[in-house]
Amino acid sequence: MPSRLYKPTLIWLQGVTCNGNTHSFLNLPYLPQLLERFEVLYHPLLPCTQSLAETAHCKRGCDVLVFEGAFDPEMERAGTTLKQLVGHYAGEAGHVIAAGSCASFGGIFKASAPNRNSGLAFAGEQPDGPLRGRVGKVINLSGCPVHPEWLGYALMSIADGRPVAVDQLGRPTALYRHMAHDGCLRNEYFEWKVDVEQFGRKEGCLFYEHGCRGPLTHASCNRTLWNGVSSKMRVGTPCFGCTEPDFPRRNLFETKTNMSIPEEVPVGVSKRAYLTMTGIAKSFKIKRLEERLIDDD
Amino acid sequence: MMTKALIEHIEGEASLYFDTRGDKVTWAEIAFPHFRGMERMLEGRKATDALVLTPRVCGICGHAHLMATVRAIEAAYAEAGHPVELTRKAQSLRELTLVLEMIQNHFKWLYLVILPELEKLGVEGLAPAPLKGAFAAAQATKILALFAGQWPHSSYMIPGGVTCDPTHLERIQAAGLLDELIAFFEKETAGIDLDTLLTFASCREFNPLQSDLGRLEKGLIAAGMHKKGMAYDRFVVLGEHGFTVRARLKHTRPMKADASQVATEAAVCRDETSYARNVRYGKHFYEVGPLARAISADNALIKNMHRRYKDSVYTRVMARVYETALLLQRARKLLEHLELSEPSYIPPVPLERITAAGEGIVEAPRGPLIHRMRLERGIVADYSIITPTQWNLGSSVMSDPAPAQKAMVGAADIAEATFIFRSFDVCSVCTTH
Numbered sequence: 001m002p003s004r005l006y007k008p009t010l011i012w013l014q015g016v017t018c019n020g021n022t023h024s025f026l027n028l029p030y031l032p033q034l035l036e037r038f039e040v041l042y043h044p045l046l047p048c049t050q051s052l053a054e055t056a057h058c059k060r061g062c063d064v065l066v067f068e069g070a071f072d073p074e075m076e077r078a079g080t081t082l083k084q085l086v087g088h089y090a091g092e093a094g095h096v097i098a099a100g101s102c103a104s105f106g107g108i109f110k111a112s113a114p115n116r117n118s119g120l121a122f123a124g125e126q127p128d129g130p131l132r133g134r135v136g137k138v139i140n141l142s143g144c145p146v147h148p149e150w151l152g153y154a155l156m157s158i159a160d161g162r163p164v165a166v167d168q169l170g171r172p173t174a175l176y177r178h179m180a181h182d183g184c185l186r187n188e189y190f191e192w193k194v195d196v197e198q199f200g201r202k203e204g205c206l207f208y209e210h211g212c213r214g215p216l217t218h219a220s221c222n223r224t225l226w227n228g229v230s231s232k233m234r235v236g237t238p239c240f241g242c243t244e245p246d247f248p249r250r251n252l253f254e255t256k257t258n259m260s261i262p263e264e265v266p267v268g269v270s271k272r273a274y275l276t277m278t279g280i281a282k283s284f285k286i287k288r289l290e291e292r293l294i295d296d297d
Numbered sequence: 298m299m300t301k302a303l304i305e306h307i308e309g310e311a312s313l314y315f316d317t318r319g320d321k322v323t324w325a326e327i328a329f330p331h332f333r334g335m336e337r338m339l340e341g342r343k344a345t346d347a348l349v350l351t352p353r354v355c356g357i358c359g360h361a362h363l364m365a366t367v368r369a370i371e372a373a374y375a376e377a378g379h380p381v382e383l384t385r386k387a388q389s390l391r392e393l394t395l396v397l398e399m400i401q402n403h404f405k406w407l408y409l410v411i412l413p414e415l416e417k418l419g420v421e422g423l424a425p426a427p428l429k430g431a432f433a434a435a436q437a438t439k440i441l442a443l444f445a446g447q448w449p450h451s452s453y454m455i456p457g458g459v460t461c462d463p464t465h466l467e468r469i470q471a472a473g474l475l476d477e478l479i480a481f482f483e484k485e486t487a488g489i490d491l492d493t494l495l496t497f498a499s500c501r502e503f504n505p506l507q508s509d510l511g512r513l514e515k516g517l518i519a520a521g522m523h524k525k526g527m528a529y530d531r532f533v534v535l536g537e538h539g540f541t542v543r544a545r546l547k548h549t550r551p552m553k554a555d556a557s558q559v560a561t562e563a564a565v566c567r568d569e570t571s572y573a574r575n576v577r578y579g580k581h582f583y584e585v586g587p588l589a590r591a592i593s594a595d596n597a598l599i600k601n602m603h604r605r606y607k608d609s610v611y612t613r614v615m616a617r618v619y620e621t622a623l624l625l626q627r628a629r630k631l632l633e634h635l636e637l638s639e640p641s642y643i644p645p646v647p648l649e650r651i652t653a654a655g656e657g658i659v660e661a662p663r664g665p666l667i668h669r670m671r672l673e674r675g676i677v678a679d680y681s682i683i684t685p686t687q688w689n690l691g692s693s694v695m696s697d698p699a700p701a702q703k704a705m706v707g708a709a710d711i712a713e714a715t716f717i718f719r720s721f722d723v724c725s726v727c728t729t730h
Contacts, residue, residue, distance in 0.1 A: 016333055018726050019308050020356030020449045026405070026431040027438055027448075035428075045306060045409055047427050052305045075331065077310065078303055108353050112334040144353065145449055199455055200387075200642030202462040226447030227439045229470070235446035236460035236641075237453045240349055253345045253455070294464055294637065 007039040008063035008159060011055060011089055012099075014044055015082055016109040016117055017069025020145035021100040027227055028148035037159040038064070056080040061092025064158055066151075070102040070109035070117040071129055083130065086120065090131055095158050096120065096138045099151055104140035104170070105245040121170055125245040140170035144242035149224045150175050169245065171218065179267060180239045181207075181214035183222030184231075190215070193281045194289050199236055202293050206238045208262060211253045213241035215266035299326075299568055302711055304718065306410060308357055309725025311690075313705075313718060314568050320710040325702050327564070327692040327718075328571035335730045339680040344370050344648055344672055347680065348452045351668065354682065354730045357405070359449050360398040360441070361661035362682075364391060365668035367454040368657030371645075373672050374456060376653035379646045386639040387458035390444050392538055393631040395659065396624045397441040398448070400478075401434035402662035403587075403621040406722050407486070408433075411614060412513065414716055420516040429485060429509075436478045440628075443467045443474075458642030465637065472632050479625050486510055487622065494622050497598045500605060500615075510618060517611045525708065526610035526717035528700035532589035533578055533688070535559075535667070536660030540627050544593040545578060549600060551593060554578070556658055556667065561683060564692040564699075572729040575691030575699055576683055584608065584700045585664025585688040586722065588616035596623075610704075610720040617722065648675035661685050663722050684727040690718075 012022070022045055028034060040048045041062055042055040056078035065086075073083040090096050098120045101107035105119040106129075118129040121138040131138050141150050154172060157164050165173045181190070189196070189205040196204025206212035214222075217239055221231045232239055240252050256263040265274040304311040309331060316324035335354050339347050351366045352359030371381040408430025416423045438448035444461050445451035453460045479491055487494050488508020497503070503514040517523065532546040535556050545554040564573040575582070583589075588608065591599035599619065602612045654671045664685030671679040691699030698706070701721050708714035 014309075016331070017309075018333075018353050018356045018359070020353065020359065023356040023449050027435040029435070031431055031435075032428050045405075046431075047413070051303075052310070053303055108338075108350065109333055112338040145356065198642060198644055199460045200458055200462055200640060202464070221447075227435070227442035229439055230442040230446050232446040232451070232453075235444060235451075235453050236462055237446050237451065240452070242450075248346070248350060250346060251343050252349045294462070 007037065009041050010038040010064045010066065011041050011062040012043040012066040012068065013077065013085055013089065015067065015069030015071050015103065016075060017102060019044070021068040024145040024148050025099070025151055028152050029228060030152065034152055034155060037156070052078045056085065058084065058088040062089055063093060064095045064097065064155070065089045065093040066097045066099050067103045067120055068099045070106050071120055072113070072117045073130070074116070086130055090120070096131060096134070097151070097154055098138060098140045098170070100146040101142045101144045101242055101247055104142035105247075107144055108248055111248055122245060125169070135166060135170050138170055139164055139166060139172060142171060142243040143219065144247060147221065147224060147226065150220075167218075171243075175220050176218040176243065178218070178220060178223065179215055180217040180219040180221045180243070181266070182220070184214055184233045186233060189289060191281065192284055192286055192289060193278055196236070201236065203289070203291070206233060206236070207255065209255050209257070210238050211240075211251070211255050212238035213244075214239040216264055217241040217244055219243040300711060301568070302715055304715060304723065307719070307723040307725055308355065308727065311723060311725050312569055313715060314566065315711050315714060317711070322705055322708040322711065322714045324695060325705040325714060326566045326568065327573070327690055327701065328566040328569040329573040329725050329728045330569060330571065331725065332572035332729050336680045336682060339677045342677055344373070344670065344675055344677055345455065347670070347677060348455060351682070352450045352452060355724065355727045356449050357402055357724065358398060358661045358663070358666070358727065360394055360445065360451065361659050361666050362668070363452060363454050364395055365657040365659045365666050367456060368659065369655040369668040369670050370456045370657070371655070372657060373651055373653040373655030373670065374645055376655060377651045379650065381457055381645045382643045383458055384639040384641070384643065386636050387641055389631050389635055390459050390461065390463075390641070391454055393628060393635075394441045394445045395538070396540070396628050396631065397437045399662045400621055400624050400628070401437040403617055403624075404433040404437065405430045407509070407513070407618055410719060412509070414719055415513070415516050415520060418520050418712060418716055420520050423512050423516050433478060433481055433486075436474060436481065440471045440474045440478070443471050455642065456648070457645045458640070460642065462641050463637060468632060468635055468637065475625075475628055475632060479629070482621065482625060491622055491625060495626060499598070499601050513618065514615065517614060522614070523606040523609050523611035525713065526613070526704040526720055527608050528584050528704045529582060530608045531581065531583045532592055533583040533585055533665065534589050534593045534660065535658045535665035537658070538660060540594070540623070541590055541660050542593045542595070545583065546589065546592055549592050549603060556656065559667065559683065561687065565694055566692050571692060573690070573692060574687050575693055576687045582691065582693070582699050583688060585685050586613070586617065587620040588613050589664065590660065591616045591620065610717055613720045651675050663724060663727070664688055682730055684724070684730065686721070686724045686728040689721040690723060690728060
């Protein structure tokens, strides 16, 4: 483990963004401790030692580059194009972190300008960004926005000198191996194929009719809760699959079905087996799962 | 000779161009250089997809965008002859989470922007501690997330109500967290208990406060900000909530306000392409935000400030910080009276039946946010967004300046002018979207 006296330098740049990743990061419970481990040369909101104009001169490099937003080569920050900025800082840095789905895959701002915008290393699933082929150096922390704890994990690992294993899309396996479904409080309803009757109910699963992508989305939203307390599914909102390269899909509050079975079945499960299992599970009538929770309150 | 200043540590980036005589600012133009195409992206999509996409206009007030979208869809339902029914519970939850988003915004602005920038003007003894802002904001968004699932970027409001179904467990958790946040505000920010602060009727009552708010108040006076940065002294509040009064105001004199009078035009900046738009009510520019809200709600303290210091930077800044206290009290009331036994959601008729136009207006942290959409069988045919920062931070010609431009003219130097600019709580991502 490197000496704690040594502080890696960090620069946080923004491409085409809504600033959501910056604000999500501010929710990190151990933000002060994390900032102690780095020398923050530039960040768009937090205290830092350089101005954006100084940063845009590209005179020195940094150890860690965090990039937020989609990459548009022609977009300028303080008069310097993103192509030059990313080229310079990513070249110098030992680690590049794509914070959020826009920086990872292009996300929502690739959807708004598909021919121009991309992620750093990927455009959708295609390795087609300016840093393509640099899997390992570029850590993709997809999510719209990035979960603060995921960013905390990646940065602390770098500060500790610990390597971060990533999947084929450059996402840390420790965070993205499981599905968003994992840890969902509605799992029992999922198992027994009990759909939520309508929105605004704690009882029932959102996968069958209400568009939930939980069983199809690599993310640990329900393992590491949002803001320390919740997740979309906990409040009855379907998972929109925002960590996947195809975000944002269309008709987000609906599940495409075939004969009332979701067209896409959970990742890694054979469709035929799933159909059989569904038939059996549905034949159970479990009284506990038909009652309202508020009645206990 | 125009001097360019790059404004950062805002939401995004802006350029200011100054004409000066000596150091004194004689004219200023504002450019927002980044455009993202959010409105076009929605066309051809089912209207409910907008509930997921529009919060992504802005990382700091996405919840206000969500509410504006849901209100616009519900307005289209009403226009089409299928009014949407909302329970009191759904309305209270929507308002509570909106209020919490405003609270986090105001904390961040005070601690991450205003105190550090005021110190840069040479004001001593402010003891800025930016991470206090992040801490308090995170506490507010934690309460928000108990009902909305996450912050930023939740999509828990839907036509007909909200998707969540809180029990007393969440209500009690939320009340505990809110008490902690109020205790933080009382100890660190205000230096006095919330209820006493809310009885203040005069600026003099800030004098004994040994707190961030006390230091801010003295610092603004020390920097002469009670005599600077006046705009038109005309205000407008359009969003209707339990804590707002819809009105258009000349000085403090209220008149009826009608959102159909609101129109936009391209912003003017001679030296750089700006993607911002100016917003006017009728032919005129108006200032929006917490100061406007406080005056229209007849708040005694802020009206007293306004009597003494007009619409100066002092009044504008203090009104925003003071609104944090008003909103904390509002959040406490909303939680206490939350009626959990009602349904969260009453399903409306299928969206496919709706061919109509709708408008949704919300008071976002910085002022009225307007979403307008036209639906054809539930599909978005047209979508337009007017944001609060477009009202305040437009850029127009010398004979007819936008509020922030007018406020900056006469500043002693460029540093002072940029502080005046920041007193409007600049959000570049919202300005251009």
